Amino acid sequence: MKVLVIGAGGREHALAWQCAKFDEVEEVFVAPGNAGTQLENKLTNINVGSEDINGLIDFVKNNQVDLTIVGPEAPLVLGVVDRFQAEGLAIFGPTQDASQLEGSKAFCKNFLDRNNIPTAYYDVFTEVAPAVKYVEEKGTPIVIKADGLAAGKGVIIANTQAEAVEAINDMLEGNRFGEAGSRVVVEEFLVGEEASFIVMVDGKNILPMATSQDHKARDNGDKGPNTGGMGAYSPAPIVTDEIFQNVMDSVIRPTVDGMAAEGNPYTGFLYAGLMIDHQGNSKVLEYNCRFGDPETQPIMMRL
Template sequence: MNVLIIGSGGREHALAWKVAQDTRVTKVYVAPGNAGTATEAKCENVALDVLALEQLADFAAAHVELTIVGPEAPLVAGVVDLFRSRGLPCFGPTAGAAQLEGSKAFTKDFLARHQIPTAAYANFTEVEPALAYLREQGAPIVIKADGLAAGKGVIVAMTLAEAEEAVRDMLSGNAFGDAGARVVIEEFLDGEEASFIVMVDGKNVLPMATSQDHKRVGDGDSGPNTGGMGAYSPAPVVTPEVHARVMREIIEPTVAGMASEGNVYTGFLYAGLMIDQSGAPKVIEFNCRFGDPETQPVMLRLQSSLVLLVEAALAEALDKIEACWDPRPSLGIVLAAGGYPGDYAKGDVIAGLDAAATLPGKVFQAGTALRDGQVVTAGGRVLCATALGETVSAAQQNAYALAQEVSWNGCFYRSDIGYRAIARERQ
């Protein structure tokens, strides 16, 4: 069989690599893919944008038996709805269900309706009421732009002045309540974050391995937020007791609540959680797809066929299948372009990929392209060096050994990915 993966990041390289391992799979097409998927065994890139929905559907109808969607933008735009209307198997949530990621206000209101634990919050479209609420609540406090593409995204304001500036920024030109911009203001939660990703078939849930992402650009979680600078799996903060609570208090009520409101959820569902000292989980955010970079270490641990799991989900049979995991932890380090998450150069030649390929682990490619037969940088997050180990410390050593083989002008990465889990191991 042939499979189409939509997307071009490290997540999609990891998904394509995993799908290609299934002996039934002849070819994995990746649209548009990157230099890593261009050279991966059984994989071939297709020059179609992730939002060229009609062309993607035409391609799928002609060439593949199954499509898996990587990024959020095509999901929110309705790629699954279109594929379904044409009778094409496609794994992901409909546009209605993808609102869980597409609108933070939708999600907060949904969580409140279904008594699912999350931070206290309020939604605003006008500056003055938002500022009044801020002064009432005080700092630290979190301000989130409502939509998907808001580059400013999430501001964790440690002072009132910072919070007020963020609100004015996001709602500027919006003093008259123009619905074009909306912010969610919510309480600052203390605790440890975890990424809890599951597969959903509409009613049954199959948990994936847990993971923990590192959002800040600098060591010790300093500097601005990014798309993620590294991740490891499993997340030790998610003990068996916490896991059971997350399923019972968050995941199951979310899947049931979405179905009861007419947005039956199928696809990957990613709950970004904050877990406090007592082990109580709260939802920080939902994503309607697998995380990036979490996919890379999680796929390295997955021993089952991803194709079989997706087929079971599309057949509403996730209750009849289990996923097998390598018991060893895995860890992935993002190698980024100098200047990221701000402005960065593109087109720098990447050296050392062949040498890295001889070591244990896997270098997944993200913001890369092929130019005259050479792999060059083409994004902010360029590679993810990912490895297994008997302990998180060992996985970290193996992943950094991989990262050290690779270089380009301006390449940088955090030196402390996995530090929380390693501190636990040493206790």
């Protein structure tokens, strides 16, 4: 069996490494891979970018690849799964429509609201003045999020009204995140401890993976701007057996059922970023439509 893993990060290194451990897998290609994957047994880097969908399809056809696994979010939002399926090629990941759970924070928040899945109160804005008025009404701290993909850096925690106004202006008028910031979500600042809850889904059935936590802030002491993740560990001590079951019942199952009911059945890795308060109640901060990065690395080491 031949496998292709799309992506270039530590997440893809961990996924490809785990795939290569199976005797049935003779070779794992990584597109484009990195210096680490180049050194691994049974792994081969290929010179095809993760967003070059035509190039990926050609490679899979020409090299008799049996299964493709998508690592990063960008090709998912671009519709790589839809294109592969149209060609009759096996690929694991959500469709372009289902990937809106990550590709648009406004879509995600509205979906959560429609399906009564716990999340922070929020509103969505395309103009500065109403967004600023909302901040004035709700007070600070408050969270400003670029609607689209911003490599994990499109979330600003504003501790003062001035910081909130600056973030809103930067996104809506300053073009800080390009098209990704042409619409913003302004939402409640939640207090608690974050955890990553990742499952595999086939459209209906759910297989939970190990829980994990990552460190988003750039600097020690949880300070500095958010990053895509400075490090991670697994399991997440805060996720007790009771909290685990509650998340499955109140977050994950309603999400999978809701996506199916709305005509977007979900297949692939589904990653809920949670905030867990001191009473053990969980709210969804965001959804990612792929395995976490860097959380994949400790999770794969535990399998």
